Amino acid sequence: MKQLYYNGNIFTMARDHYNEQVEYIVVNNGVIEYTGNDFTIYNDIENIERIDLKGKTLIPSFTDSHIHLIGLGETLRRVNISSVQSKENLKEIIYNESTTFHHEGQWLIIEGYIDEIHKSMINHGQLSEWAYGPTLLVKASKHSALLNEQAINTLKKLQQNQLLNNVDENGFIYDENYFELYQYVIEQSSTNLTELINDAIDECVSKGISCVHTEDLSYYGHYMNPLNAYFDVLNHGTKFRLNLLVHHNVYKEVEHVEKAIHDDWLRFDAIKIFIDGTFGDQSAYLIEPYLGTSNNGRLIHDKNTLEQMVKDIRKHHKTCAFHVIGDKALDIVLTILEENLPKDGHFDRLIHVSLVNDVLLQRIKKLPIICDIQPLFHKENEKLINILGFDRINDTHAYHKIKDYNIQYASSSDAPIGSVDVLNTIEYLCGDLKWNRFEAVQSYTVNSSVVGQRSESLGKILPGFKADFVILSSNIFDESVPIEDIEVIQTIIDGETVYIRK
Known part of the structure; x- marks a missing residue:
């Protein structure tokens, strides 16, 4: 009817x-x-x-143009310590969760570690004392984690030497090494990915979101594990639109599945490449060192390797979506893209683009690029002064500049790192960032439909x-x-x- x-x-x-x-x-x-x-x-x-x-x-x-949907489902079910302000409460939470959760061989994952709050409260030794079994205390950025001694011993017993070699002297593991460890831990668990996806979708639709661009295919064992879970959700009649970013580690294998899928509910999207780390771990790659240090951060792939990756992706007629936070990392990406354009009518994506000066913005404007921005991350700028300094803070999370340069952009959450509460983000855009309401709503509707190549079917009310x-x-x-x-x-x-x- x-x-x-x-x-x-x-x-x-x-x-x-x-x-x-x-x-x-x-x-x-x-x-x-x-x-x-x-x-x-x-x-x-x-x-x-x-x-x-x-x-x-x-x-x-609304469309959220950058999210980790399964990760959101995990976060909704896990203990999160981001708001815990005292050492006594932190100890009690970890001890109680460990006591309740503990099963032989099962890993406990607790989320929400924030350096500014928790660094003085807990270290490797204390986590080893407070938690019974192998435990990961994951940072809020989801790019690193603290391991307890039980976790290290478990890896030793299973002869996971490569993973062990990447744990530093303080018990932390970072970036691509963390992702590898996380995938290993999930493979040892009995995680029901379908249930996690359903939980995450319920959360999204309660915020007015009907479509997401999600990146999950390289963190849960074989890429078919999350993919089959998505198929299962959709085959049971769930109404929700999915654009799947494909991690560069698996895109060649995913291609044969992609060719067999002709479904408007699930589309395969750009190839995701991590370029650098995060501000919090001081691993985002910067032109100038972090304040008071000689550390410029790091590239996850050297420039030659990265350029070859992009060339290979172009041979497969694909576009790229780059996790890029530091300004030097962005400079390198732009240099490569200037010599390796996507085919006509297509565009690459810059995810985060967190530190960007006017020279870099002028270069972005000349390229077929869309920026996936996370407006709520701008709230972190006051803290980032301590590691970036005042001179760089105006170029940090400078989303107003991206807009003023008429560079294409869309708003997103990066959930579970950020919140999927779109109205809260729109409130921040219109309040603290002084956008008008039409621009803010447009960033989650019209703009996001362009990012997902759905501009002829989503984002507007038209016949x-x-x-x-x-x-x-x-x-x-x-x-x-x-x-x-x-x-x-x-x-x-x-x-x-x-x-x-x-």
Whole structure:
């Protein structure tokens, strides 16, 4: 049966610089059939479901353009210590979780370690004392972890010498070595990836998100493990749209699966390459050293290796998505891309692009590039002054500059590192970063549809587009309404309600 949405504030997001409104939408089989400004023409039509918005606001649903969906599911189930402020509480939490969780051979993973808070509270020896079995205390950045002695002994027993060699003298493991260890730990567990995906999707749709670009295929054993879990979720009728970024370690193997998939619900996307580390671990690769040190960070791949990786990806007619945080790392990526363009009509992606000066921005602007930005990361700038200094802070998380240079961008969370609460991010964009509300909403709708090559079907309310909507309690474009007071009432995907606020 067709559906008629009416009697609300319906914003199409179909125009670049102003808020076009319509009075009604007609949906047929999950697709917008008509929009218009006189819904009374349907008064005498019987075979149509009338959905009275009762003054609420309807806009296109949101797309999160960079997320780790399975990781979000894990975080929703795990203990997180990010808000723990005392050593006594930290000890109690780890001890209790270890006591409850402990099974022979099973690894305990606790998340949320933050250097500024927890470095003085816990070290390798204390984690070894407080936790019974092999334990990973994962940093909030999800790029490193602290191991206890039981974890190290477990690796020794299993002769995992390569992993052991990458653990430093303080019990930490970083970046690509951490990812390798994490994959090994997950392979030893009984993790149900399908359940984690379902948990994460439930969280996303409660925030008005109908589509995500997620990167999970290289962290859970064989790449078919997460892929089969996604197929399982979708085959059971879950309405949710997925763009899968493919880690460079597995993209050649994934190709044969990709060729067999012709499904609008799941699409394979760009090839993900990690270029450098993080600010928190001082492993993001910088032009100038970190404040008070001789350390510039590090590249995960040397320049020659990286260039060959990009050339190989181009031979497979693929685009690249680079995790790039430091300005020197960005300089190297741009130098390679300037000589290795994607085919016409395609673009590469810069994920994070966290430290970027005007010279680098001018180079980005000349290339077919879209930036995946995480607006809430800008909140960290005050802390980053301590390691970057005042001179670089204006170029740190400088998303207003990316916008002002008219570089294509889309907003995202990098969940579970950041929050998938889109309205909270929009509030921050409009408050602290002084964006207007249209720009902020556009960054999660129109812009994100371009990133995912779905601009002809998502992100706008137009005939022929998918019936993916979010209904909000109030008019998000009304400046007199505080964004913090606005709630997601309902999320609709393919014309079906997938979330309704209780």
